Every structure is written in structure tokens, then in C-alpha cells.
Amino acid sequence: MLSRLFPAPRPSLIGRTGVERPNPGRGPQFGVVSRGLARYQRFPLIAERSDARRLGALDLQITRWSPFADAGRHIHLWPDHAGVWIWDRTALAQGLVAFRDLRDAPIVPETAVQPPGQDGLRLVAGIEGVEGQYWQDGELLASRWWPAAPDTTAWLAFQRGAGLAPEAMRPDLPPTFALPLLDRPWTQARAAGPAESGVQRVARFAAIAGLGVLLVVAWLAGGLLSRQADVAAVEAHIADLEQRAGPLLAAREQTFANDDVLALLAALDPPPPLALLAELMTRLPDQGAVLSSWRLQNGEVEVLIQASQMPDAAAYVGALEGAEAFERVVAERGDLDNQIRLRMTVVPTWRPS
Incomplete structure (x- = not known):
């Protein structure tokens, strides 16, 4: 039942x-x-x-x-x-x-x-x-x-x-x-206290709609059951969209209305590319290798290192992980036997000294 x-x-x-x-x-x-x-x-x-x-x-x-x-x-x-x-x-x-x-x-x-x-x-x-x-x-x-x-x-x-x-x-x-799929996400949309995801809201509105169906059946007739469910579904969808959009709109409005927050967000601007390249070059170990290519996109850096023989990937990863400008450094073999490809994430708050 x-x-x-x-x-x-x-x-x-x-x-x-x-x-x-x-x-x-x-x-x-x-x-x-x-x-x-x-x-x-x-x-x-x-x-x-x-x-x-x-x-x-x-x-x-x-x-x-x-x-x-x-x-x-x-x-x-x-x-x-x-x-x-x-x-x-x-x-x-x-x-x-x-x-x-x-x-x-x-x-x-x-x-x-x-x-x-x-x-x-x-x-x-x-x-x-x-x-x-x-x-x-x-x-x-x-x-x-x-x-x-x-x-x-x-x-x-x-x-x-x-x-x-x-x-x-x-x-x-x-x-x-x-793994089996859960009925609703384990994720939470807020830092403190339980929060509903989109699927949880659907489940909650479905439960409310079910209670509404009982009332309709009690007061009116079974013929209105499907009509009431349709109305509840539309209302659930509208409320879901409003709830998802509300926090984001409020967050944007409050964020840009406060000078102190703007100062905080200024630190999130990406560091200058030339400064990142200079920091990278100073951190690379001296193994007689050359920097064949460099790419910076969406806060991710990818470089190709080439030497006369296979570079020591562990040494490069260790040197770059010690830099304040980069994190999550990954090394993998390049297209040639004497190449390694390094990928890393730029720390958004880093600035050249």
C-alpha cells in the first residue's frame, strides 16, 4: 500500500x-x-x-x-x-x-x-x-x-x-x-544540516502529492486522482526550479554587493601566465632536459619535457609539488621514449613574490 x-x-x-x-x-x-x-x-x-x-x-x-x-x-x-x-x-x-x-x-x-x-x-x-x-x-x-x-x-x-x-x-x-544505485543522492547542497538534492525534492513532493491524493479521494471522487497528481507534479517542478535558482541568485547578489567579499574574490583571479611560466622554469630540476611545449587553460597546466633519455618523472613531480604555485602534479610518459608529460593545477591564490 x-x-x-x-x-x-x-x-x-x-x-x-x-x-x-x-x-x-x-x-x-x-x-x-x-x-x-x-x-x-x-x-x-x-x-x-x-x-x-x-x-x-x-x-x-x-x-x-x-x-x-x-x-x-x-x-x-x-x-x-x-x-x-x-x-x-x-x-x-x-x-x-x-x-x-x-x-x-x-x-x-x-x-x-x-x-x-x-x-x-x-x-x-x-x-x-x-x-x-x-x-x-x-x-x-x-x-x-x-x-x-x-x-x-x-x-x-x-x-x-x-x-x-x-x-x-x-x-x-x-x-x-x-555498485547499486541509491534512490536519492548522498550529496548535500549545504555545509550544515541536511539538505535536499533535486531527486530528494522530487521524492518529497511525490510524498506530499500522495497525501494530497488521499484527501482528494476522501472529499471528492476517485476520478480526480490523476488530475490532482498532474497538478502536484507541475507544482513540484516549479518549486524545484525556484529552490535551485534561489540560492544562486541570492549568492550572486550578496557577493557583488559587499566590498569586503570583492576583495576576497580578487584573490581568485588567475595568476599571470608569464609569472607561472617563470615559476615553473625555476622549479624544474636540472637534468639537461628541455621544455618542448607549455599550455595553460582553465587553471590547468600541461608541459612536455624532452631529454636525451627518459627524464626522472619522480624528480619532476617532487620538485613541482614543493612549489606554492602548483598542486596535484601528475607525470606520464610522452609520445616518445625520451619524453614525459606533466599536468598540474594552478593554486588560484598564488602570486609571484
Whole structure:
């Protein structure tokens, strides 16, 4: 009886090759976007008591990081950091043209509806491909997706990028787990206290609609049941959109209305590219190698190092991890046997001394 009144949400799995629809039912629908279609990044939160100011600063960081003109977002707030998933909302909408009931449904990344991990590394089978995850103290510190299980080189590169010490790295691949999907995300949209995600709001509104159905049946007639459910669904969708847009609009308004917050956000402007290049060159170890290429985009640096023989990747990673300007340094083999490719993230608050 309760399952009929309060049906569980029904996920549609959205991947690169198509959409897997749920079994027929009455529960509210939501979309689960493949990790292969999403990007993940962990951002520090500014030290502000006001949630609006913290979210406003986070919004600027996400906008600068995102390569998409119109990015869908899903955010989880830990005490001092935010885990952010983004995807190309325009491309996703084009892929859902044939699914009218999904066009305005809540969308969440699949990581958010898989049981969170314990401390350490794990490989998770997804809608498609596999996701490498590194958890520590309940936080997802690093995530990377591969279309198939990674080889040892890629697995070690992921661990270096996650910041693991050499003695803590695992050269052997762990078993790949296929995890069940949760009825609603484990993520929270606020730093303190429980918060509803888009799917949780759908479930709550579905429950309210179910109670409303009981009242309608008691007072009127069973013939009005479906009509009332339709009205409740529309109201739920409108309230969902208002609730999702409200905090962001309030955060932007409060952020840009305060001079002291503007001073804080000024520190989030990207450092000068030439200063970053100079800092990089001074940090590279002297091994007779040359810098073949350099690229800076959306706060990510990629360089190609070439020498007469294979450069010592560990020495380069260690030297750059000691620099205040860079973090999450990863080294991998280049296209040639005497090349290594270094990738790193720019610390947004760094400035040349």
C-alpha cells in the first residue's frame, strides 16, 4: 500500500551511446548522467560564515574552471571543500530530444547515487567505463574516468595526481565493483544540516502529492486522482526550479554587493601566465632536459619535457609539488621514449613574490 502511495524515484541512465529507461512505474523520474560525460573537481571554500558568500565565491571558481558554455552542475559541500560535478547541458539536452519526460527532470552524476566509499582507493564500474576514486575522511579527494579498466601506468598516474605519497601507492589494480544505485543522492547542497538534492525534492513532493491524493479521494471522487497528481507534479517542478535558482541568485547578489567579499574574490583571479611560466622554469630540476611545449587553460597546466633519455618523472613531480604555485602534479610518459608529460593545477591564490 505504501509503495503505491509513495513510489520510489525511477532513474534513467544517460550514457555516451544512449539512454537506458527505467521500468514502467509511477515514481518520479530523474536522469543519472554517466561519469564519462561529467567532470569532477574539488574546490576549497573561502573562510566565510555566510553560506551566500561562500557559494558566490565557489560559483566564480566553477565558472572559470568549466569548459562548457552552459554547464549542468551538482555540488556537495564538505566543511572546507566542495565537490563539483559538471557536464555539457546543451549536448545533454540534444541527446534527450526524443525523451520529452526527461527534458526538465532533475539530473545528477552517477557518482552521487552510488554508495560513498571508505578511506582509500577503489575502482567502480559505471553506466559505461570505470571510475577511479580516492576517499579520505569521508571526502572524495580525486576521481578519474576511463572507458575501460586502466593499465598500471594510468593507475599510478591517477594516484600521483591524487596526492598519494609514493609509499602509499598501489601498483596493482583493485577489483572493480558494480555498485547499486541509491534512490536519492548522498550529496548535500549545504555545509550544515541536511539538505535536499533535486531527486530528494522530487521524492518529497511525490510524498506530499500522495497525501494530497488521499484527501482528494476522501472529499471528492476517485476520478480526480490523476488530475490532482498532474497538478502536484507541475507544482513540484516549479518549486524545484525556484529552490535551485534561489540560492544562486541570492549568492550572486550578496557577493557583488559587499566590498569586503570583492576583495576576497580578487584573490581568485588567475595568476599571470608569464609569472607561472617563470615559476615553473625555476622549479624544474636540472637534468639537461628541455621544455618542448607549455599550455595553460582553465587553471590547468600541461608541459612536455624532452631529454636525451627518459627524464626522472619522480624528480619532476617532487620538485613541482614543493612549489606554492602548483598542486596535484601528475607525470606520464610522452609520445616518445625520451619524453614525459606533466599536468598540474594552478593554486588560484598564488602570486609571484
